[in-house]
Amino acid sequence: MTTSIPAPAPSAATPATRERMPWLPLISLAAVGFVLLSAETMPAGLLPVMARDLGVSEGVIGQFISIWALGTVVVTVPAITYTQGFRRKPLLLGALSGLVLANAVTAVSSDVVIALVSRFVGGAFTGILWGILAAYGRRISPANSGGLALAVVATGAPVGFALGTPLGSFIGGIFDWRWSFAGLSALGVVLVGVIAIIVPGLAGQPRAHRQPLRRVFLLPGIPIVLLVIFVWMLGHNTLYTYIAPFLRDSGSGLTADLVLLVYGVASIGGVIVTALVIDHHPRLLLQASIAVFILAAGVLVAEHASPVAVLLAAGLWGLAFGGASPQLQSALSIAGGAQSDLANSFLPVAFNLAIFAAGLVGAVLLNVSGGLILGAFMAVLGVAALALTIAGRETFSART
Structure with missing residues (x-):
């Protein structure tokens, strides 16, 4: 048998x-x-x-x-x-x-x-x-x-x-x-x-495959991805945290709950776009997302008194930033290779450091110049993040 x-x-x-x-x-x-x-x-x-x-x-x-x-x-x-x-x-x-x-x-x-x-x-x-x-x-x-x-x-x-x-x-x-x-x-x-x-x-x-934390942090591509995360998140969260005083000073008459609802719904669209494109054109997707983010900030600065323009900007903002997490997680995972778990552990740290910094920076900006300066700050940080993706183009063009 x-x-x-x-x-x-x-x-x-x-x-x-x-x-x-x-x-x-x-x-x-x-x-x-x-x-x-x-x-x-x-x-x-x-x-x-x-x-x-x-x-x-x-x-x-x-x-x-x-x-x-x-x-x-x-x-x-x-x-x-x-x-x-x-x-x-x-x-x-x-x-x-x-x-x-x-x-x-x-x-x-x-x-x-x-x-x-x-x-x-x-x-x-x-x-x-x-x-x-x-x-x-x-x-x-x-x-x-x-x-x-x-x-x-x-x-x-x-x-x-x-x-x-x-x-x-x-x-x-x-x-x-x-x-x-x-x-x-x-x-x-x-x-x-x-x-x-x-x-x-x-x-x-x-x-046998594990590496020390410092070595993983210094793997090619990891530092610049983390810097993009921090800069982009800082620009985003400074306005997101203080959206109420921005809207109050804008003269648009809009409330924070409505603007954030538009942002939130649009951000789901950003995730969908990311899902469709990320495996084929990761660097182009990331740079286009940051460019739309800058555009949204520009509209908020230039047309802050127009309710229609502000809601349009909120939609662009959500569309641009909604896919930020998977885009940046993908870049970290690729750069981390076999150490992707440890590489991705840096992401929530960078995000939350930016959240903490945004609270402080936003409070200072409000005291110095009022709510409208937050839109300009968002645009400046967006430009800085875009420049970093261009400088690190080899990292962000890697395919999954």
Whole structure:
């Protein structure tokens, strides 16, 4: 009697040999991005009700966002470095579970100090998730569709901007702010179950292939990509953070919620465009996105008093910046090569450093010149980012 020997299972370390796009796993990873972004920004839409319920000022509640960013900056790179050898799926599920728990503590806490600590912990887990999501999406997808996979995974962030934060604000206004956080935690629990069932497992980095953090940071292309991230994000977030005073000084009569809604919806279009183009013309796509970003800033400066022009600029702004994350994650992944997880861990750090800097720079600019200067600052930083992509054209023209 002969015994048939089953064919060996495909290696978890090399799932990029798949021929079909794993749409459902990619969508579930995108949903994780939605939870991350919504959890980070939700306090912005709930400032008054949270401040009133916790008996503190709105400025203190504003620190719920800052301390989240601090947790991301402090923890991401060391955590990703330490966990290079961990299997990716348990790490993904563990970090998501930690985020859900931290968010739930925020929802039930009546002590602002405990709530702030939970936000720091949530930001730390978020940094780990941002550090592995991009490479995860690429590794479970066909090798020639890495950019498309990144674009799908990255869709969650702009959807969080467009729908997650406003929805949380709506729920908090009708019921209680705690229900907004609880609802997000409930969605996270569902995602833990879905990912456990449908997302393929991945091996960690073999010890022989790991490199020291400093060496990865200095890999050709990594520094200039990070510099583009910081400069472009600083220009974006300075105006995004202080859009209300800009609109107040513009004379357009528009409200921040309407402008940001237009921006958020348009940013989803930016992700779609990115998904269609990124695997074929990555450098052209990135430079065109930054050029449209500069155009949007120019319209805001030149036609700030026109409601139609401002809304048009908001649409161009969202279209240009909506695909920024997958475009830059793709560039980091390509430059990082086998160290793509560690390379991508630098991205949330650069983003959150820019967020922190934007708060400070924007406050100084407002005190010195008023809200209108923010549009000009956005344009100047856009030009600087475009110049950097031209200087590093070899890095940004690499194909996935």
